[in-house]
Amino acid sequence: MNMDRIGIGFFLALTFSVSPTQVAASQLDDKMVELARRVLALTRGQQVAVGVFSPTGLPDTNFGPGCSEALAAALEDQKPGSVNKRADFEVKGDYMFVKSQSEANKSLARVVSIDARVIDLAAGGKQLGKFPIRLELDHTKTIAKVIQETVALPANGTKEERNQILASAVKNPSVFLHGPQRSLVSSSRESKLAVEVLVRPSPHAPARPRSAKDLDGLAFVDIAVDEIYEIKLYNRYPREIAANVSVDGIDMFHFSQDRGDDGRPLYSHMIVPPLSEAVIVGWHHSVGGNENYKSFLVTSYGQGASAKSGIDAKGKIGVIHVQFGFTKVIPMGGRSAPGKETGFGPPRKVFQKPVQREFDPPHDFVSIRYAR
CATH class of the missing domain: 3.40.50.10610 (ABC-type transport auxiliary lipoprotein component)
Structure with a gap:
């Protein structure tokens, strides 16, 4: 099992607070x-x-x-x-x-x-x-984050086997679109995981699913320049899943004010409970406060409704990339191995709490593209 960090959750009956451990740097x-x-x-x-x-x-x-x-x-x-x-x-x-x-x-x-x-x-x-x-x-998860393909890997495969599948995915990309509006994006028909883009035409409008298109094996969603989008994660496994989310290679916790002693973001994953969904409403800003997420916008990274900090988005194509992997709950009072990572549960302002987890290597990857 790959020992990665800590988690944050909202499923209050099941979570427990921990003191964050030192973050293990990614490759x-x-x-x-x-x-x-x-x-x-x-x-x-x-x-x-x-x-x-x-x-x-x-x-x-x-x-x-x-x-x-x-x-x-x-x-x-x-x-x-x-x-x-x-x-x-x-x-x-x-x-x-x-x-x-x-x-x-x-x-x-x-x-x-x-x-x-x-x-x-x-x-x-x-x-x-x-x-x-x-x-x-x-490293497999680093390569997947760079090449941004939608693909499933054997959870217990060797590094060489997983690498070969990633190489094949670049040459022959494929994606499975499903749901009533064909808005759910999965790595295959058999996958129990999916990603959906929800779009708000204006800040106060409801977020609604946006249909995806299969263009040469890649999932594309139309998002207008001034629209705000959210990312919905689906877990149909009877066990917990950790999701690492990035946009154009920038981790959703990149702009977070919650930092470890080494200056790096304290958290790295969203925790999705068994047989449930989680909606990521934007870039993580902080655990506490009234505005602890900054909206996802097509034109910028890390920009919020009141805090206009952030940087201009670059590139003609935007890419939402999600990596899924199983978790293991650390027993109450138990100690985790060094180098753990911290994750989050579904974003609901007041209810965020750190929880300690061990993460298996990610085995399911979903990428969704949009034009700027």
Whole structure:
């Protein structure tokens, strides 16, 4: 079992409060720390702008914003004040799903490769260093978050088996749409999990299901620029499920004010009880308070009704990505293994409470795209 973090729930009769444990960094976080150190070494510690990371050979993906945000956070962590959008140096790059160039990953069909370049704008756009800085990501859940396919993996499969299925999914994508309005999106007809996009034409209008379309094996939903959307998760298993949700590679907890001692978001998953649903109304902001979520908008990330903080959304295609995995409840008074992650139950303002969980590796992935 993969030991990931802690959870937050609303099903009050079943949850219990815990003291959050230290967050285990994701592989992307670790790699961005490595990249940040190398960038600062090339620039001799001078300020740097974080530019765009573009897909190569991965049409209809939009992981670049998540990559840029993770790198900016790593740079600031390594050297506060090092990120400046008007700096003389800019780091940008490409991400690909390709055969590994590392001996350690030779058994895998494909890995995610990130090639980053540092450009000296004051020197006429000269690249620092002879070659781009190459990083490889080989963890299954990290690869799935980057390639943004809808696919089911064997829950107990080997890393090589799961990797091969992900590689096949990129070449031959497929999706199963169902429900009265064909608004439910699942990885297959047999899947007991589904994701549905609910749309509000205006802030005070009710959120209603929006039908999806199957375009060459990818699920697309039409959302207008000024509409607000919510994400509904369906769990038809007789056991609890944890869901990790991201938009364009940016985790829904990225803007949260609830942080651990290491500065990272305290929470990472939504907990969906057995045979039930959960609606995610926006980016998580805090456990307490009257406005503890910021609305999902097509044009921005992390923007709320009263707090207009947030960043402009990038890319012609937006991608909602959900990773599902089983959980194991830690007995009352029991201790979890190191490196746990924190999750959430269905978002209802007053009722959020941290709960401790162990998470299996995610085995079911659903992505829904929309045009900007």
